[in-house]
Amino acid sequence: MDKDTATTTPKLKKVLCIEDEHFISELYARALTKAGYDVDVQLDGQKGLAAAQADTYDIILLDLMIPNITGIEVLRTLRNPAKTPRFHGKIVITTNLEQRDDVRADIERQADGYLVKAEITPRQLVEFLSTLETSVQ
């Protein structure tokens, strides 16, 4: 059942998963590591943001309903060059929270992807991340 994704090395290698549900981050980290990504996990918004600002990640998986700082605030801060000058990576929202359509559209504009976790499996997440590479030279 193993797919090719497990054997190819991704171009966007470093992933930060900001996710408070430990079982979910564990599943995602497992699948991503298997696919050749380096994965760090942070369980709340504040620590997640600090990690994102301190290191250079290629991709950030960002849950919206997380403790301390909401995912939306983290997204805004990461997309603000004045506050996070070093971050130029991709941000993929991974959430189970349903938004009003206009709010969601607003978030989608700032992010590189918006995934509803219940609608994808870890393998589908890996497949999605590999599509992000097509926009990277």
Next chain:
Amino acid sequence: MDFYTKYRNQATLRVAGFVALLIFLTLGTGWALYVSQRVNMMTILALMSFVATLAGALMVPAITRIIEPVKDIWQAVQHISPHGESATAPSADEVHIGKELVSNLINNIYQLASVVEDIEKTNAKQAQDMHVSFVANSLPLPLIVLDDKETIVYVNEVSLKYFGIPADELEGKNVYTAFDMSFVNDKTLTSWLKEARHDSVTANANWERVRIGLPGQKDGKQFDMAAHYNKSNPMGYETLLVLFDHTDIYSQDDQSMSFVALGVHELRTPLTLLRGYIEVFDEELGPSLTPELKGFMQKMDASAQQLSAFVDNILNVAKIEDNQLTLQLHEEKWEDVLMNAINDLSLRASVRGITIKTDIATDLPTVGVDRYSIYEVIANLLDNAIKYSKGTKEIYVSASLNKDGFVETSVKDFGLGIDSSILPHIFDKFYRNHRNRAQIGGTGLGLYLSHAIVQAHSGQISVNSKVDEGSTFTFTLLPYAKLAKDDKSGDTTSITRGAHGWIKNHSLYRD
């Protein structure tokens, strides 16, 4: 010399002439008799009195002529007085002395009268306007008045407060340019006015949950709206709109929507895990499992997928109910969208031993769809077909261009079928095939949702069914080129729609 001086001189001259004549005749008569010495003094005095009286009597017509102008002026005043229409109008022709003065005075009187009449009319109109304006501005509700071109001709002060802009930014503008209005169903202001103009002299209508805001404003308020139409209002006030702000009530409903969202979030978290672990087990253990266990694994996966789809249905129905589902129509290759959904559903079909067969025309034009929403339609129709297949092993999905130029997609099963008495209600919310209720699980949300989503795409959904032979659900979609052509918003990359096929008083729906 002015007319009055002329008149005074003429009158004085006449009176003086007559008085001189009187004195002359009287004294002349007395003097002549006295010189003749034929009569005594008493007779002389008597004769002098007689001559004086006679001369005086001769003066009466002359004096009448002098006061003639008074009569004409009196008549003029009588004529212009209230209820004086029956009085005789004066004529200066008969005036002998002071004709110019009289003509002039009469003219002035009539001029003054007409000025007074104008003032009275203006005052009356102003009083009426003040009343209208007083009533309109005392109304504690926004009032918007439109003419027959749907141009705003009046807005009361409350409206201005609500929308926070001055009257001159609203008055004179087309109501659809001035406001973004959206309705929960296809009875919109435009469609109602069209009907009213065609059928009625006066008409009234009510709407609930109309979102009204200034163009580009993110959170328009939510109103109930009452409208009165009057075909030939002399003031040009064809349509009156009164708005009832129920934003608070409806936003409470929105809160309950948040409650649904919260509930859904709680359901989705274990679902995510379930699907994740199933995948891990499938990857790690799949090759070593017995066919039976492998089958169980797939059924578990299919069940998790089904639950996930149901959760999405709940959310989408809640959004439709709250007028919050907006669709972004993009140009898509229909085969790709359709096959994506079919592939996702194939596991659910296969665990029940069902194969989904497809027949998709190769030359289909691209369609304008909201990928996520239209996915729900295909998924729901396939899910129903799977549920109601009753042991039959195939489902057919076909797509082709129909004779009206729509892309037509059908999902056909060979299962239970639907009784003809139930068919008319099949797209109603919570409506289920009674005959099958006991046998098949479901909520009756899927078809309601599918209907709303297809309608919002300007398509049609229909069903053909025969008991024990199966059902065919068919829906149509507009080719993207046609949709973009009909849509006059100028945005060709994405077209915004609401569910129900309702309107963002969208140019698409305007005449």
